[in-house]
Amino acid sequence: MDTKQIILKVKNISKDYTDEFGYTNHLLEDISFEISGKQFTSILAPMNAGKSSLLKIIAGLQKQTRGEIGFNSGSNCNCIFIPAKPTSLPWLNVEKNIELLNKPGSGFNVSRDDITRAIKIVGLAGYEDHIPNNKSLGFRFRISLARALAAQAKLILLDEPFNHFEQTTKKEIYELLRAIHVAEDTSFILATSNISEAVFLSDNIILLENKPSRVLDDVKVDLPFNRNIKILTDESFQLIKKKIENTLKYNPDHALDSFLS
Numbered sequence: 001m002d003t004k005q006i007i008l009k010v011k012n013i014s015k016d017y018t019d020e021f022g023y024t025n026h027l028l029e030d031i032s033f034e035i036s037g038k039q040f041t042s043i044l045a046p047m048n049a050g051k052s053s054l055l056k057i058i059a060g061l062q063k064q065t066r067g068e069i070g071f072n073s074g075s076n077c078n079c080i081f082i083p084a085k086p087t088s089l090p091w092l093n094v095e096k097n098i099e100l101l102n103k104p105g106s107g108f109n110v111s112r113d114d115i116t117r118a119i120k121i122v123g124l125a126g127y128e129d130h131i132p133n134n135k136s137l138g139f140r141f142r143i144s145l146a147r148a149l150a151a152q153a154k155l156i157l158l159d160e161p162f163n164h165f166e167q168t169t170k171k172e173i174y175e176l177l178r179a180i181h182v183a184e185d186t187s188f189i190l191a192t193s194n195i196s197e198a199v200f201l202s203d204n205i206i207l208l209e210n211k212p213s214r215v216l217d218d219v220k221v222d223l224p225f226n227r228n229i230k231i232l233t234d235e236s237f238q239l240i241k242k243k244i245e246n247t248l249k250y251n252p253d254h255a256l257d258s259f260l261s
Helices: 051-059 094-102 112-121 137-150 167-183 195-201 229-233 235-249
Strands: 006-018 024-036 040-044 066-071 079-082 155-159 187-192 204-209 214-220
Touching: 006 051, 006 187, 024 051, 024 066, 024 214, 040 051, 040 167, 040 195, 051 079, 051 155, 051 187, 079 137, 094 112, 094 137, 112 137, 137 167, 167 187, 167 195, 167 229, 187 195, 195 229, 195 235, 204 235, 214 235, 229 235
Parallel strands: 040 187, 040 204, 079 155, 155 187
Antiparallel strands: 006 024, 006 066, 204 214
């Protein structure tokens, strides 16, 4: 592999924490993987297995106990972390929410053209002056995504943002993310417990076992790069999903019902 193409290297990352009773708990244990070139990777693991902590460590929002995070630009992460809960402000319109990137001390200097282009990419052209409804999770996610694109992030980290979306919105966002991944020079890492979600969105899947979380498998997703939601019923899709289910089934530390369908 050409190391010049590696944009992220996660090496032997472990994370311990002390609970309220003073006991040390091992959340993540010796996790290693690489993101090379333009890639959509899912971290697939049960609920409460430390996926969010792993993403926050990559983004520099948490500190690992052991191990190293490296980027092609050295120690600096040209990445944006999008948390599970929307970060757009419901009293600001779409454009003003994205302009928050330029607040003092943020380190960003995003142009009007960058903002306009990002709004168009996520499908919000014509809604620049719209005030997002607090309940419109899909709309607010598009704002967060536009903010990351306007910042020209090379890596966008998605922390289980779809769990509370209704099904139609969820499928629309899935297709939007794949279209962006195809068209833009941006890589993604998604934390999820949803097997179908991981298979549809990803080029490869890092499957973690739990307590503590370790890498159980690295699954390559051999599906068309440019895909739409109809592929969920294809045999090729079902075979990859079945492979993951079988890996979990034969691992005694896993229960399939700890994953969403």
